[in-house]
Each structure stands twice: as structure tokens, then as C-alpha cells.
Amino acid sequence: xxxxxxxxxxxxxxxxxxxxxxxxxxxxxxxxxxxxxxxxxxxxxxxxxxxxxxxxxxxxxxxxxxxxxxxxxxxxxxxxxxxxxxxxxxxxxxxxxxxxxxxxxxxxxxxxxxxxxxxxxxxxxxxxxxxxxxxxxxxxxxxxxxxxxxxxxxxxxxxxxxxxxxxxxxxxxxxxxxxxxxxxxxxxxxxxxxxxxxxxxxxxxxxxxxxxxxxxxxxxxxxxxxxxxxxxxxxxxxxxxxxxxxxxxxxxxxxxxxxxxxxxxxxxxxxxxxxxxxxxxxxxxxxxxxxxxxxxxxxxxxxxxxxxxxxxxxxxxxxxxxxxxxxxxxxxxxxxxxxxxxxxxxxxxxxxxxxxxxxxxxxxxxxxxxxxxxxxxxxxxxxxxxxxxxxxxxxxxxxxxxxxxxxxxxxxxxxxxxxxxxxxxxxxxxxxxxxxxxxxxxxxxxxxxxxxxxxxxxxxxxxxxxxxxxxxxxxxxxxxxxxxxxxxxxxxxxxxxxxxxxxxxxxxxxxxxxxxxxxxxxxxxxxxxxxxxxxxxxxxxxxxxxxxxx
Amino acid sequence: xxxxxxxxxxxxxxxxxxxxxxxxxxxxxxxxxxxxxxxxxxxxxxxxxxxxxxxxxxxxxxxxxxxxxxxxxxxxxxxxxxxxxxxxxxxxxxxxxxxxxxxxxxxxxxxxxxxxxxxxxxxxxxxxxxxxxxxxxxxxxxxxxxxxxxxxxxxxxxxxxxxxxxxxxxxxxxxxxxxxxxxxxxxxxxxxxxxxxxxxxxxxxxxxxxxxxxxxxxxxxxxxxxxxxxxxxxxxxxxxxxxxxxxxxxxxxxxxxxxxxxxxxxxxxxxxxxxxxxxxxxxxxxxxxxxxxxxxxxxxxxxxxxxxxxxxxxxxxxxxxxxxxxxxxxxxxxxxxxxxxxxxxxxxxxxxxxxx
Numbered sequence: 001x002x003x004x005x006x007x008x009x010x011x012x013x014x015x016x017x018x019x020x021x022x023x024x025x026x027x028x029x030x031x032x033x034x035x036x037x038x039x040x041x042x043x044x045x046x047x048x049x050x051x052x053x054x055x056x057x058x059x060x061x062x063x064x065x066x067x068x069x070x071x072x073x074x075x076x077x078x079x080x081x082x083x084x085x086x087x088x089x090x091x092x093x094x095x096x097x098x099x100x101x102x103x104x105x106x107x108x109x110x111x112x113x114x115x116x117x118x119x120x121x122x123x124x125x126x127x128x129x130x131x132x133x134x135x136x137x138x139x140x141x142x143x144x145x146x147x148x149x150x151x152x153x154x155x156x157x158x159x160x161x162x163x164x165x166x167x168x169x170x171x172x173x174x175x176x177x178x179x180x181x182x183x184x185x186x187x188x189x190x191x192x193x194x195x196x197x198x199x200x201x202x203x204x205x206x207x208x209x210x211x212x213x214x215x216x217x218x219x220x221x222x223x224x225x226x227x228x229x230x231x232x233x234x235x236x237x238x239x240x241x242x243x244x245x246x247x248x249x250x251x252x253x254x255x256x257x258x259x260x261x262x263x264x265x266x267x268x269x270x271x272x273x274x275x276x277x278x279x280x281x282x283x284x285x286x287x288x289x290x291x292x293x294x295x296x297x298x299x300x301x302x303x304x305x306x307x308x309x310x311x312x313x314x315x316x317x318x319x320x321x322x323x324x325x326x327x328x329x330x331x332x333x334x335x336x337x338x339x340x341x342x343x344x345x346x347x348x349x350x351x352x353x354x355x356x357x358x359x360x361x362x363x364x365x366x367x368x369x370x371x372x373x374x375x376x377x378x379x380x381x382x383x384x385x386x387x388x389x390x391x392x393x394x395x396x397x398x399x400x401x402x403x404x405x406x407x408x409x410x411x412x413x414x415x416x417x418x419x420x421x422x423x424x425x426x427x428x429x430x431x432x433x434x435x436x437x438x439x440x441x442x443x444x445x446x447x448x449x450x451x452x453x454x455x456x457x458x459x460x461x462x463x464x465x466x467x468x469x470x471x472x473x474x475x476x477x478x479x480x481x482x483x484x485x486x487x488x489x490x491x492x493x494x495x496x497x498x499x500x501x502x503x504x505x506x507x508x509x510x511x512x513x514x515x516x517x518x519x520x521x522x523x524x525x526x527x528x529x530x531x532x533x534x535x536x537x538x539x540x541x542x543x544x545x546x547x548x549x550x
Numbered sequence: 551x552x553x554x555x556x557x558x559x560x561x562x563x564x565x566x567x568x569x570x571x572x573x574x575x576x577x578x579x580x581x582x583x584x585x586x587x588x589x590x591x592x593x594x595x596x597x598x599x600x601x602x603x604x605x606x607x608x609x610x611x612x613x614x615x616x617x618x619x620x621x622x623x624x625x626x627x628x629x630x631x632x633x634x635x636x637x638x639x640x641x642x643x644x645x646x647x648x649x650x651x652x653x654x655x656x657x658x659x660x661x662x663x664x665x666x667x668x669x670x671x672x673x674x675x676x677x678x679x680x681x682x683x684x685x686x687x688x689x690x691x692x693x694x695x696x697x698x699x700x701x702x703x704x705x706x707x708x709x710x711x712x713x714x715x716x717x718x719x720x721x722x723x724x725x726x727x728x729x730x731x732x733x734x735x736x737x738x739x740x741x742x743x744x745x746x747x748x749x750x751x752x753x754x755x756x757x758x759x760x761x762x763x764x765x766x767x768x769x770x771x772x773x774x775x776x777x778x779x780x781x782x783x784x785x786x787x788x789x790x791x792x793x794x795x796x797x798x799x800x801x802x803x804x805x806x807x808x809x810x811x812x813x814x815x816x817x818x819x820x821x822x823x824x825x826x827x828x829x830x831x832x833x834x835x836x837x838x839x840x841x842x843x844x845x846x847x848x849x850x851x852x853x854x855x856x857x858x859x860x861x862x863x864x865x866x867x868x869x870x871x872x873x874x875x876x877x878x879x880x881x882x883x884x885x886x887x888x889x890x891x892x893x894x895x896x897x898x899x900x901x902x903x904x905x906x
Contacts, residue, residue, distance in 0.1 A: 054901035145764035414639035
């Protein structure tokens with residue numbers, strides 16, 4: 001940096017620094033996806049007509065049905081819970097505040113296997129009715145392996161995205177508005193529909209778009225349930241017809257749809273950024289509920305918690321006891337350690353990159369500065385297995401490029417990076433960047449640029465301001481972004497499975513190993529550990545968040 | 551500023567790469583040491599089989615030969631794609647998968663090399679080896695009929711084809727066409743009866759389904775016990791697993807079911823294999839061959855079959871008690887490769903007849 005003392009000049013040069021850093025990161029995140037984007041333009045194979053005629057229409061229809069209803073239900077549940085927890089005090093509220101995030105720790109495919117395990121013919125319900133009470137109910141009544149069943153599973157294990165993001169928003173940023181409404185004597189119902197709903201639109205969209213993307217590219221649940229969705233079409237084309245090109249073409253179309261939705265959302269917002277740069281960002285004072293209302297609030301939150309977390313975990317525990325000693329346990333510690341290290345590393349890098357790009361997006365005056373970061377969400381819109389192909393290709397190319405370097409370092413192998421954890425961690429970053437970024441972006445929105453400008457005006461350098469002013473105020477966003485990505489990576493499957501180095505297992509690969517072979521009981525051990533590690537992480541960060549200066 | 555940020559990023563990348571290298575190196579130190587003593591000291595396996603019994607066998611192989619077995623487990627087609635993209639640099643020596651269609655696909659894409667040895671020829675019948683020696687079968691699984699003992703007499707059963715008759719309307723259970731075992735079943739019919747007949751069969755089954763396909767093979771068995779349908783098409787080893795389940799209720803259900811090997815008077819029961827092929831660009835092809843010989847020898851074959859209720863390919867090996875109790879059966883007599891050749895066609899037929 002030059003010695004000139006003009007704030008203006010400094011500001012511009014600084015913007016360039018962030019710009020270059022951000023553009024570089026975005027390119028790094030985006031390049032592997034390029035090979036998928038170009039898939040749109042590859043000429044259709046001889047299978048294309050068949051795919052169009054027999055696979056696409058019906059599959060898209062069921063995908064849309066799943067997405068639409070899951071979105072509605074996660075909004076209803078997530079927002080109502082967020083509203084209750086942010087606004088009211090009732091028995092168990094402090095526990096529920098963080099416990100309602102826990103369902104996120106159960107991978108949806110494990111949730112699907114577990115609920116099916118509970119409800120099927122040999123499951124606890126039908127078994128008890130049959131053996132204890134001699135009642136043989138119609139088994140079709142307990143069948144959840146259909147579209148409504150899948151919506152049920154997705155809703156249960158994905159609603160925390162909406163809940164978590166919206167609750168943080170309501171408790172902190174929206175406090176003054178809600179309080180004003182309260183002083184004006186508005187009823188709770190009025191406040192909810194006239195204040196809460198409109199102002200939390202952005203965070204609801206933020207949360208629900210994660211849910212939608214998760215549903216769109218999920219393959220585990222629909223495969224098991226026998227529902228044909230867009231991702232079935234992608235994998236049936238690849239695995240079944242052996243036509244990877246066409247399957248990438250399909251994935252690219254999916255990406256196209258996601259870009260389209262992103263643009264729509266951006267246009268709807270009018271390209272506006274919401275900033276609540278009030279100096280008094282403080283939590284909303286709680287209204288104490290008593291009597292019937294308290295009972296209803298507690299029962300409702302308890303009900304959701306029970307169905308989305310307690311029941312599946314109890315069932316997993318039951319299976320764990322049943323299969324105890326039958327599943328090798330010697331290396332459990334290694335898997336657990338692997339899981340924690342790799343998820344922790346990737347989540348940390350995602351947050352760091354998000355901070356850089358988010359800051360760039362915040363201070364840049366260019367329009368593309370707002371749009372560009374959105375590109376990074378693409379990784380989240382593509383089924384993991386397809387990203388894996390793109391990542392392998394990229395890393396083998398990098399290895400080829402670096403081959404002379406390896407040789408000079410005395411390494412006798414042509415593949416170094418692509419057989420190391422670097423590839424897996426990079427893939428996680430590409431895939432889950434959207435989750436971390438979402439959180440960081442809303443964090444920046446919350447603090448705005450006023451404090452930063454003040455600090456810069458006082459002659460503090462850009463980097464120093466970033467660390468001394470911005471980061472401390474962003475603590476909540478950083479922590480929540482980290483939890484979400486960490487928990488998501490912990491349960492990730494297709495990438496981990498295909499991109500891991502030799503002899504490398506994680507809890508998720510272990511759980512999948514058994515579940516994919518219909519041995520859900522044996523999968524309980526690893527599944528419970530995923531839940532346990534996530535739960536501890538969520539709890540620890542909850543404690544950290546509470547100590548956040550108010 | 552520009553420069554410093556760029557430098558920072560480059561530094562970050564280098565650190566990342568260094569991390570990768572160091573992990574790699576540390577995990578390799580032992581093998582490099584061994585390499586000095588004995589050049590052939592490891593074998594790298596890409597496998598889509600996820601069973602614990604496999605891990606046990608690899609360990610045993612390590613103990614016996616001193617050759618370290620390194621494993622990446624994944625889905626077959628993803629592994630094929632990875633080997634393909636790694637090209638000549640690949641570390642993979644042996645590709646192992648639970649469906650002959652995938653072995654065929656790997657062979658077609660030029661990813662495998664021919665290997666043969668007297669030991670392999672002795673241990674694995676010709677039928678379960680590729681005609682060009684590109685792959686070798688390891689275990690067999692049969693796709694059989696399972697029926698409700700209370701509702702169906704075994705005399706009523708005969709062939710897969712008979713299940714399309716009107717008597718079975720609303721009584722047949724089978725999982726989704728997305729499943730590879732169904733794909734290879736239909737692929738075998740394409741080979742035996744031709745495309746037209748195979749399509750008629752698929753249409754006939756769709757017409758007679760007790761419900762729209764859902765769940766795995768075990769779920770079909772449970773649905774038979776629950777009375778949703780009367781007969782299920784499923785793989786043998788899933789029934790074996792249920793009979794030996796930790797959950798007494800599953801055992802109870804499995805015990806209500808009868809086992810029937812179809813097409814005994816005609817074309818034989820459908821059989822698929824797990825198998826493995828040595829990767830074309832393998833750096834340790836000799837070790838890969840040794841591992842193949844080890845996995846098909848009598849002891850390993852017995853373990854394979856015993857633990858997972860699969861049929862050994864090695865004819866000298868005694869079958870697990872349970873399999874013995876089901877008796878010998880006549881297998882389809884077609885080249886296994888045709889299952890791979892016809893699998894894409896099979897999927898198109900499934901789509902055309904609306905088999906979910």
C-alpha cells in the first residue's frame with residue numbers, strides 16, 4: 001500500500017484487494033462447476049429422446065411436488081417455532097431454543113430408514129399391535145414410502161434451516177420493530193402478520209432456499225422410497241444407461257433452473273440489501289406466557305422436537321443395543337476423529353472465504369458484486385455425485401499440471417492432490433459454500449457499513465478494521481454459519497464416499513455402508529455418533545452464542 | 551494491495567497442498583519402507599462392496615502375504631468414472647463390484663487388463679470368468695421367489711414368466727427398476743427370450759404388482775408376510791440376513807416365507823455375481839492377481855459365503871448351512887457378459903412399461 005493519506009484512495013485500493021481475493025475464490029469455487037455448465041451445450045446422445053419421453057416430465061412433476069410442499073411445511077414449522085422462541089418465554093423455552101436445531105444432525109436418508117423401521121410390518125407399532133393386542137391393522141396405513149412420506153421426512157429433518165436463520169433474525173435485528181408494534185398495542189396475531197412476516201421475508205427465503213436445494217438434489221430418500229424425481233433421472237441416466245454426458249446435461253439443466261430462481265429472488269428483492277444498521281442491536285425482551293398459552297407453546301415445541309429428533313434417536317438407540325457386539329467397534333474412534341477433523345477444516349475454510357467474499361459484496365458499489373457471490377450457491381444445487389465427477393476431473397488436471405513439481409520434490413507418484421484430503425475438503429467447500437455464505441451475508445447485512453466507515457475514517461487500515469470492528473460484531477453469524485456447515489458436512493455422503501483417500505472412513509461413510517445394504521440396525525452405531533457429535537457442536541456453540549455481548 | 555492479496559492466496563493454496571502432501575507422505579512412509587525390502591508390497595482396491603466380511607479378508611491377506619491392501623469404497627459407476635479420469639496415473643490396481651453389468655462396463659471402457667493364472671482357472675469355473683480374462687467372479691447371488699406359506703403352495707409356482715399370468719394379479723411384489731438386480735434380471739430375459747418377450751414380461755409384472763414398487767428387497771419379503779402381496783422376487787442373501795437378524799420380529803417374518811427357485815424345468819434361476827478385474831494401468835498388477843487368487847481360494851470363499859449368505863463361485867467350497875438347506879438349483883445358462891450388454895436396454899424397457 002502506498003503512503004498516501006487520502007482516505008478515498010485507500011478505500012479504492014482496498015476495495016480492489018477484496019475484489020481480487022473474492023473473484024479468485026469465486027473462480028476457484030466455480031471452475032469445477034464449469035465442466036457441468038458446459039454440459040448444457042453438448043449435443044444430445046441417442047438416449048436423449050428416451051430420457052425426454054419417459055423420464056423427464058413425470059420426474060419433474062414429482063420433484064416440484066416434493067419441493068413445493070416441503071417448502072410450505074418447513075416455513076410453517078420453522079417460522080412458527082422461531083416466532084415462539086424469539087418472542088415468548090414458556091417452560092422448556094431455553095432448552096428448545098437450541099434443541100430444535102438438533103433434527104438437522106440426522107441425515108435425511110437415515111431418518112427415512114428409521115421412520116420406515118418404526119412404521120413397517122416388523123416395526124415397533126405394528127409389532128406391538130399384532131403381538132400384544134392381537135390387532136392386525138392394514139399395513140398400507142403405515143406406509144410412508146410415497147410422496148407424502150418423503151415430504152414428511154424432508155420437513156422433519158430440514159425445517160431447522162428456516163427455524164435457525166429466522167430465529168436469529170427475529171431475536172436480534174427485528175427487535176426494535178416488534179417492540180414498537182407492541183408499544184402501539186398491537187395484538188400478537190397482528191404483529192405476526194403485519195410485522196414479523198414481512199420483515200423476515202429475506203431470512204425465510206434464505207432458509208427455505210437451502211431446504212429446496214437440499215430436496216432437489218437428495219437421492220438417498222427418494223431412491224429408498226422408490227419415488228422418481230429429477231435426481232433419479234440424473235442417476236438412472238448415468239448408472240443405468242451408462243450415459244454420463246446426458247446425466248451431466250440433466251444436472252446442468254437443474255443448475256439452470258436454480259440460477260433462474262436466484263435471479264427471480266434477486267429481482268423480487270429489487271436488488272436491495274436490507275441493512276438494520278441500528279446501533280442498538282439487542283435481543284427482544286420476552287413476553288412471559290402463562291396458563292393455557294404456556295401449555296400450548298410448550299406442547300407444540302415439544303411435539304416437534306419429539307417427532308423430529310427424540311423418536312428417531314430412541315429407535316436408533318434401540319437398534320444399537322440390539323446389534324451391540326455385532327458391529328466392529330475397534331476403529332470407531334478413528335472414524336469419529338476423521339469426521340470431526342475433516343468437517344471442522346472444511347467448515348472453517350468456508351467461513352473464512354465467506355467473510356472475504358461477503359465483505360467484498362458489502363463494500364463494492366458494482367452491481368455484479370452482489371450477483372457474483374450468488375454463483376457460489378450453484379454447488380449446492382447439483383447432486384453431490386455429479387459434483388464429484390467435476391472435482392475429480394479438476395484435481396487430476398491440477399496434478400498433471402504440477403507433475404514436474406512433484407518430480408522435483410522426489411515424489412514418485414503422478415497423483416498427489418487427487419488422492420489426498422485436499423480434494424475432499426475442496427469438494428466440501430464447493431458444495432457447502434452456500435450454507436456458510438448465507439449466514440455470513442446476513443451477518444454483514446445486520447451490521448451494515450457504518451461502523452466500518454467510521455473506523456476507516458479514523459485512519460484504521462482495512463484489514464485491521466475487518467478484524468477489530470467487523471469480526472467481533474459478526475460473532476453470531478460466524479458461529480451459526482459454522483454450525484450449519486459443520487453439521488451438514490458431518491452427514492454428507494456421495495462426495496465423502498467417492499473422493500476420500502485410501503483407507504479413510506468417516507461416520508457418514510460407515511452409516512451409509514450398512515444402510516445401503518438394508519442393514520439399518522447395524523447403521524445405528526455410526527448414525528448415533530453423527531447425531532452425538534452434531535449435538536455437542538450445536539450445544540457448545542449455543543453456549544458461545546449466549547455469551548455474545550448484548 | 552493487489553499483489554499482496556494475490557500472494558496471500560497463492561500462499562494459502564500452497565499450504566493446503568503441503569498439508570495434502572504431508573498427510574500423503576506420512577501415510578506412505580511405511581509402504582515406502584516396505585518397498586525397499588520388497589517392491590511388491592501393496593495393492594490398491596476400488597470396491598463397491600461394503601461388507602465387513604470383505605475387510606476381514608483383506609486383513610487376512612495382509613497377514614499372510616505382507617502385501618498391504620488399501621481400499622476406497624464407493625458406488626460402482628462413480629469408481630469407474632474415477633478410474634477413467636485418473637487415466638494412466640491411476641493408483642487403482644483392482645476394481646471390485648457387486649454386479650457383472652459394472653464389470654462389463656469397466657471392460658468396455660478399456661479400464662481393465664487381462665490376467666490369468668492356473669490357480670484362478672482352477673478355482674473359478676469358466677462360466678464365472680470373462681471370456682477375455684478381464685474379470686473374475688467372486689460370489690454368486692440368485693434372484694428367487696419368496697412366497698407366503700399360508701397362501702401359496704409351492705406347486706403353484708414354476709417360472710418368472712408365470713408370474714405375469716392373471717392368477718397373480720395384485721399379488722406380486724418387487725422393488726423399483728432403479729435397482730441393479732432388477733436390471734440384470736430383465737437383461738437376462740432379453741438375452742434368453744429376445745427384447746419383445748422381455749418387454750411383455752416386464753409389462754405383465756407391472757400389471758400384476760401388488761403395489762407400486764417401494765423399499766428394498768427386505769421390504770418385499772416383509773410385505774409378503776404382511777399380506778400386501780403373496781409373492782416377492784428378491785435376492786437370496788437378503789432372506790438369509792433376515793433369518794439371522796438381531797431383531798426377533800424379522801426372524802419371525804422370514805420364517806413365514808418359503809423359498810422357490812424358479813425356471814428349474816426351463817431356463818434356470820437368474821444369477822448375478824460379485825467380481826473383480828485388474829485395472830489396466832495398475833502399478834501392482836501382480837499383487838492384484840494374488841489378491842484375486844486369495845479371494846477365490848477355498849477358505850476365503852467359505853468366509854464370503856458364510857458371512858453374507860452368498861454362493862461361492864469356487865465349486866470345491868462347501869456352502870453355508872442355510873444355503874445347503876435350500877438345495878441345489880439350476881442356474882441360467884447364459885454368458886454373464888450379456889447382462890451388462892443388455893442393461894441399458896432393460897432400463898429403457900422398464901421406463902416404457904412404466905415400472906417405477
